[in-house]
Amino acid sequence: MGGVVSNLKLYSTNGGVTEVAPRLAEFEADVQSLVEANMEALLGVRFLASEYSTGPVHGGRIDSLGLDENGSPVIVEYKRGVDSGVINQGLFYLSWLMDHRAEFERLARDRLGATAAAQVLWSGPRLICVAGDFTRYDVHAVREHRRSIDLVRYRLFGNDLLGLETVASVSGRSPVTRRVRRQGTGPGGGGHGTALVELAQAVDESLLGLGDGVNYVQRKMYRAYQRLRNFACVCPPQRTKLLVYLKVDPKQVDLVPGFARDVTGLGHHGTGDLEVQLRTLRDVERAQDLFRMSYAAA
Structure with missing residues (x-):
């Protein structure tokens, strides 16, 4: 054996x-x-x-x-x-x-x-x-x-x-649970505009698609995506954007104003020192390398 x-x-x-x-x-x-x-x-x-x-x-x-x-x-x-x-x-x-x-x-x-x-x-x-x-x-x-x-x-x-x-x-969740969640119970399915709901679903698909071992945990103020440890935390959509916190050292990336921000030592929901602000599907594409960096470190 x-x-x-x-x-x-x-x-x-x-x-x-x-x-x-x-x-x-x-x-x-x-x-x-x-x-x-x-x-x-x-x-x-x-x-x-x-x-x-x-x-x-x-x-x-x-x-x-x-x-x-x-x-x-x-x-x-x-x-x-x-x-x-x-x-x-x-x-x-x-x-x-x-x-x-x-x-x-x-x-x-x-x-x-x-x-x-x-x-x-x-x-x-x-x-x-x-x-x-x-x-x-x-x-x-x-x-x-x-x-x-x-x-x-x-x-x-x-x-x-x-x-x-x-x-x-x-994660112990059945495929049926995941399918229902993807139809509108994810981190964007609560009374927000259609564009933000679609944005949240795109982020969800992107993070879950990074590898077979990705699971999620839903808390009231954020959803954590994890392998053994958290690598991304997604907060419910704000009026015009979605906030994602990553386990990436902010010193290792270019901090573009309005897109990526160092939140080391600042209080926020979820875990991670790099805040990524997403407003469009193009922003999700821009964030892919950051998602992969955080996933690899988890």
């Missing part, structure tokens, strides 16, 4: 070109400790708890609990190598979590404060499985579930390099 093998190779260019061989962690706990200590940077998830007990009746311990950028509860399960049981184990805990919402919200309140706890989004709880590898059967299995699941392969390189690769990412 072979894994889904990556062809990525890493080379050191210090004094010639030497391949840096990938390796697995010696122990599963080593992977867990590394991710938990850097969870927001690596997964876009705020850390809440480690080895969280589900009680004597349920009889289990969740490897990691967290809250993502959009307020969705997150369970993270780890395996050192390949283990076909990691998905079912995670789903088992996800079921427990849905039955213990008040307990999770208390945990979020204790660790992150009342505001974070009040904004927990229960419509899209997530399971992230971090393992040395996954089989093609694992990838097929997650696509059959009506849950948001990410399969993330890790590799260690040398003494201080970590590689993460998203093998599969599903």
Whole structure:
């Protein structure tokens, strides 16, 4: 039962070109400790708890609990190598979590404060499985579930390099849900002019079309498009424009007045330091490279 093998190779260019061989962690706990200590940077998830007990009746311990950028509860399960049981184990805990919402919200309140706890989004709880590898059967299995699941392969390189690769990412939504949404329930279907509705639908199609692993999360004030992490947040149309926030370093792009703006440190809905203002379908075409930059970095 072979894994889904990556062809990525890493080379050191210090004094010639030497391949840096990938390796697995010696122990599963080593992977867990590394991710938990850097969870927001690596997964876009705020850390809440480690080895969280589900009680004597349920009889289990969740490897990691967290809250993502959009307020969705997150369970993270780890395996050192390949283990076909990691998905079912995670789903088992996800079921427990849905039955213990008040307990999770208390945990979020204790660790992150009342505001974070009040904004927990229960419509899209997530399971992230971090393992040395996954089989093609694992990838097929997650696509059959009506849950948001990410399969993330890790590799260690040398003494201080970590590689993460998203093998599969599903939102748990059925194709019927997506078709209905595209007919007018997206980020432009609420009483705005026809031109803005069409503009919002064009942005939606563009962002979803960047790759197979793109999912979305709908919040009251924005819609987040994500792979493992958010890469774009689209706010409801204003009178004449649509605002999109991207995970792109504003210093790396030409900031054209009226089109792209640095909002680092400025409060706004959603996540991202680059604000893109869209008024026409031509603006959407102009923004394609920026969309792809943000997608690639997610």
